[in-house]
Amino acid sequence: MHRLNSPRTGGLMALVAVIAVLPLFFPNNFYFDVAILAGFNAIVCIGLNLLIGYAGQISLGHAGFLGLGAYSSAVLTTHLGWPPFLAMAVGAVATGLLAFLVARPILKLKGHYLAMATLGLGIIISIVMNQEEELTGGPDGMTVPPLTAFGYEIYGEQIWYWVVGVLLVFCVWLALNIIESPVGRSLKAVHGSEVAAEVSGVDTGHYKALVFVISAVFASLAGSLGAHYTGFVTPADVGFFKSIELVTMVVLGGMASTYGAVIGAAILTVLPQLLTQFEEYEHMIFGLILMLVMIFMPKGLVPSLIGKILNRPAAQQEDAAS
Amino acid sequence: MSLLKVENLSKVFGGVHAVEDLSFTINQGKIHSIIGPNGAGKTTLFNLITGIYTPTQGRIAFDDKDIVGLAPYQLAALGMSRTFQNLQIFFNMSALENVMVGLHLHLDRRLFPALFRLGGIAAKESQAEEEAADLMRFVGLGQYVGSESSSMPYGALKRLEIARAMAAKSRILLLDEPAAGLNPSETAEIDELIRKISETGVTVVLVEHDMHLVMGISDHILVLDYGKKLAEGTAREVRANPDVIAAYLGSGAIGGGHAA
Amino acid sequence: MLAEFLQFLFSGVTVGAAYALVALGFSIIYNASYVINFAQGEFVMLGGMATVALISAGLPMPIAVFLAVMITVGIGLLLEKLTIEPARDSSVVTMIIITIGASIFLRGLAQVVLDKEFHALPPFTGDEPIIILGASLLPQSIWVLVGMVVLVTIMVFFFGHTKLGKAMLASAHNPLAAQLVGINTKQILMLSFGLSAMLGAMGGVLIAPISATYYEVGIMLGLKGFCASILGGLGNFSGAILGGLIVGIAEAMGAGYISSEYKDAIAFVIILLVLFFMPSGLLGRPGTDRV
Ligand SMILES: Nc1ncnc2c1ncn2[C@@H]1O[C@H](COP(=O)(O)OP(=O)(O)O)[C@@H](O)[C@H]1O
Numbered sequence: 087m088h089r090l091n092s093p094r095t096g097g098l099m100a101l102v103a104v105i106a107v108l109p110l111f112f113p114n115n116f117y118f119d120v121a122i123l124a125g126f127n128a129i130v131c132i133g134l135n136l137l138i139g140y141a142g143q144i145s146l147g148h149a150g151f152l153g154l155g156a157y158s159s160a161v162l163t164t165h166l167g168w169p170p171f172l173a174m175a176v177g178a179v180a181t182g183l184l185a186f187l188v189a190r191p192i193l194k195l196k197g198h199y200l201a202m203a204t205l206g207l208g209i210i211i212s213i214v215m216n217q218e219e220e221l222t223g224g225p226d227g228m229t230v231p232p233l234t235a236f237g238y239e240i241y242g243e244q245i246w247y248w249v250v251g252v253l254l255v256f257c258v259w260l261a262l263n264i265i266e267s268p269v270g271r272s273l274k275a276v277h278g279s280e281v282a283a284e285v286s287g288v289d290t291g292h293y294k295a296l297v298f299v300i301s302a303v304f305a306s307l308a309g310s311l312g313a314h315y316t317g318f319v320t321p322a323d324v325g326f327f328k329s330i331e332l333v334t335m336v337v338l339g340g341m342a343s344t345y346g347a348v349i350g351a352a353i354l355t356v357l358p359q360l361l362t363q364f365e366e367y368e369h370m371i372f373g374l375i376l377m378l379v380m381i382f383m384p385k386g387l388v389p390s391l392i393g394k395i396l397n398r399p400a401a402q403q404e405d406a407a408s
Numbered sequence: 409m410s411l412l413k414v415e416n417l418s419k420v421f422g423g424v425h426a427v428e429d430l431s432f433t434i435n436q437g438k439i440h441s442i443i444g445p446n447g448a449g450k451t452t453l454f455n456l457i458t459g460i461y462t463p464t465q466g467r468i469a470f471d472d473k474d475i476v477g478l479a480p481y482q483l484a485a486l487g488m489s490r491t492f493q494n495l496q497i498f499f500n501m502s503a504l505e506n507v508m509v510g511l512h513l514h515l516d517r518r519l520f521p522a523l524f525r526l527g528g529i530a531a532k533e534s535q536a537e538e539e540a541a542d543l544m545r546f547v548g549l550g551q552y553v554g555s556e557s558s559s560m561p562y563g564a565l566k567r568l569e570i571a572r573a574m575a576a577k578s579r580i581l582l583l584d585e586p587a588a589g590l591n592p593s594e595t596a597e598i599d600e601l602i603r604k605i606s607e608t609g610v611t612v613v614l615v616e617h618d619m620h621l622v623m624g625i626s627d628h629i630l631v632l633d634y635g636k637k638l639a640e641g642t643a644r645e646v647r648a649n650p651d652v653i654a655a656y657l658g659s660g661a662i663g664g665g666h667a668a
Numbered sequence: 669m670l671a672e673f674l675q676f677l678f679s680g681v682t683v684g685a686a687y688a689l690v691a692l693g694f695s696i697i698y699n700a701s702y703v704i705n706f707a708q709g710e711f712v713m714l715g716g717m718a719t720v721a722l723i724s725a726g727l728p729m730p731i732a733v734f735l736a737v738m739i740t741v742g743i744g745l746l747l748e749k750l751t752i753e754p755a756r757d758s759s760v761v762t763m764i765i766i767t768i769g770a771s772i773f774l775r776g777l778a779q780v781v782l783d784k785e786f787h788a789l790p791p792f793t794g795d796e797p798i799i800i801l802g803a804s805l806l807p808q809s810i811w812v813l814v815g816m817v818v819l820v821t822i823m824v825f826f827f828g829h830t831k832l833g834k835a836m837l838a839s840a841h842n843p844l845a846a847q848l849v850g851i852n853t854k855q856i857l858m859l860s861f862g863l864s865a866m867l868g869a870m871g872g873v874l875i876a877p878i879s880a881t882y883y884e885v886g887i888m889l890g891l892k893g894f895c896a897s898i899l900g901g902l903g904n905f906s907g908a909i910l911g912g913l914i915v916g917i918a919e920a921m922g923a924g925y926i927s928s929e930y931k932d933a934i935a936f937v938i939i940l941l942v943l944f945f946m947p948s949g950l951l952g953r954p955g956t957d958r959v
């Protein structure tokens with residue numbers, strides 16, 4: 087029974103250790119930059135994994151929520167002069183509200199119909215950002231002021247790295263808390279068998295909406311922070327391909343594994359950087375890698391690897407028992 | 409005292425009358441069986457009672473409260489739980505967690521305490537684990553307490569569903585073919601388990617094809633045929649009913665206590 | 669007034685026909701495998717781009733078209749054989765990512781082998797518009813429409829009247845029964861990808877003279893085709909055609925009367941509204957889940 091608790095302390099400490107040690111191997115700020123972007127992606131993926139990996143509800147539109155956060159911060163700080171943290175909070179609340187409003191009708195849908203609806207929602211959001219030029223700068227995007235609070239400015243890769251690192255650990259902790267509670271179990275039950283969950287007293291509609299909103303808010307906050315960090319946001323950063331990228335990170339790392347989501351985000355943030363050296367072959371290679379990983383590790387990296395490691399002793403036990 | 413009252417209940421799928429103008433009452437604290445050939449509408453009846461399907465027509469009252477239109481989770485909160493003929497196991501969870509889902513209604517389900525691990529969530533969770541493990545032992549799954557559900561054999565999964573349904577501490581428990589696919593000795597164990605459950609005061613409604621089990625265990629039997637009531641009464645009455653004999657004629661299943 | 673309306677209608681029906689072909693491709697594959705092939709739009713792109721490349725290599729148009737369609741079909745078959753078949757039993761999301769990986773790969777391929785420029789095919793039979801009640805209709809639009817009708821007729825005949833076509837349908841609804849009758853479900857799967865690739869490529873050739881083609885042209889076409897197939901009800905062939913035409917016409921009308929900026933959003937707004945009220949699409953069977 088302490089099995090339920092083991093990934094918590096062990097995993098969290100490993101994550102803290104990795105974050106603390108990594109900078110020792112960073113020769114320059116470019117590495118910090120990639121790590122920070124991986125961190126933002128990881129935060130979104132942790133939320134998205136609750137939705138896709140745990141509750142089993144696909145979303146091909148989460149970049150829309152990311153975009154709502156990013157553009158809320160950008161527009162409210164630039165046009166209305168709001169303090170960044172207020173803008174960020176308002177963005178998160180508004181995103182959560184939108185997610186809440188559409189959650190019930192959208193999450194009634196299943197499989198490809200759900201994929202279509204979420205994809206549509208994401209695309210509509212990105213088109214709005216493209217077209218409302220006066221507010222958003224249109225396809226060219228808009229600049230975002232740096233993150234300031236109480237007169238201090240968070241500036242430079244080195245500082246951002248630690249801010250994102252702490253946030254990431256906090257988000258992993260939150261996700262683990264949800265997972266290891268009746269709420270998390272209900273999410274898994276929705277995935278396992280909706281009808282069995284319902285007759286066990288789980289209000290499946292409620293939990294689906296809840297996890298949709300949670301994942302949207304995670305995305306929105308990461309979007310806001312990311313916009314402040316890069317100082318710039320364009321509709322392309324938060325469009326259909328970003329949604330796909332996020333889902334791929336979750337699936338690649340391994341569904342229903344919080345650390346898998348983090349690892350998937352890290353890999354798919356670093357990979358394109360490595361592939362740029364292949365220049366025009368970059369996309370071909372990227373597509374090829376996606377296909378190969380998914381064909382040979384359909385459950386994703388972390389579960390497949392854990393399965394490989396754990397399989398031996400488990401098989402031996404079975405032999406012993408029989 | 410009647411716990412569940414079904415009146416003029418009908419369910420039509422396309423042109424198929426799966427359940428047709430059915431009325432019956434289920435009294436508290438007994439073992440009730442519903443029998444009938446495949447396609448008679450037994451599972452559909454369970455789905456109607458537990459809110460998974462909405463009736464085409466008719467009334468269902470649970471504890472004198474009209475429950476038509478309530479969602480399954482609302483009915484669960486009123487004290488109704490069930491198992492499924494086609495297993496509905498949460499294969500993405502361990503056996504223990506499957507049963508813990510059954511405890512859902514008795515646990516702290518709020519998001520914020522969970523999110524920040526407040527309100528003694530951790531302690532309550534280990535308590536729930538204990539309780540679920542006890543239930544697993546009660547249904548005879550002690551050896552699987554640490555297992556993944558996906559690695560358990562079929563017969564064990566049937567019991568796992570029973571344990572999960574019991575975890576809700578409901579007032580009425582509907583079992584859809586709990587012995588289907590089991591060998592005679594496993595069936596005998598299920599027989600014993602159902603009696604044990606009934607002794608705890610839970611009203612049991614059983615759908616089963618094993619006549620030996622049904623005839624021996626039931627206080628009351630309802631016979632369905634093509635969605636309609638063919639007969640009802642005690643095992644003795646049902647066995648003597650000419651309509652039932654005619655319907656089952658030649659199968660020999662309903663006559664003796666040994667045919668299964 | 670009327671002229672304007674007709675003008676929008678013509679252009680709507682023309683793109684709608686292209687969407688319908690893409691949607692039909694989605695549905696054929698879905699029917700055979702329950703897979704949504706997100707590389708469907710890339711078939712359209714390949715058809716158009718390969719034709720352009722072959723013509724500029726000096727081939728006469730009909731031969732270029734024929735070869736381009738064959739190349740696309742070959743790629744479709746390979747795609748099935750190399751990526752879908754080995755991953756057959758994976759989850760919906762995994763399959764979605766595989767086919768998206770394939771679409772990224774194919775775009776990358778087109779970009780490397782062909783180029784990143786915009787190209788327009790010459791119209792099949794001149795570009796002198798025909799004026800009908802004040803609205804002008806391009807001869808190529810007629811080609812698109814006639815092309816769609818011919819292709820759909822062939823499909824109707826194939827699925828309704830040939831042994832192979834009927835077998836494909838049977839395999840969708842009952843793989844076991846199909847196998848019992850001696851049909852190899854693997855071949856059917858390949859065939860469905862070949863057919864879809866053919867429909868996509870032909871659609872790509874037909875519309876390339878109207879809307880220019882380039883290596884990314886398949887993205888929106890694919891997404892809107894997916895939209896159309898869902899709108900009509902996944903796996904339903906009439907639904908796919910209906911869905912394609914509705915999306916095309918709504919888009920043209922919306923762009924003309926409401927806002928041309930939001931033209932690309934219209935398909936997605938419609939699909940959301942429809943799915944909110946009809947979770948299985950217009951012609952999809954609602955059905956109760958059995959437990
Ligand atoms: N979801 C459904 N959709 C269509 N027909 C159904 C559905 N569920 C059950 N039926 C039909 O209703 C009839 C009764 O089925 P069922 O209740 O499963 O019978 P039993 O459990 O007694 O074997 C059958 O003819 C069956 O085909």
Ligand SMILES: [Mg+2]
Pocket residue numbers: 450451452493
């Ligand atoms: Mg049944």
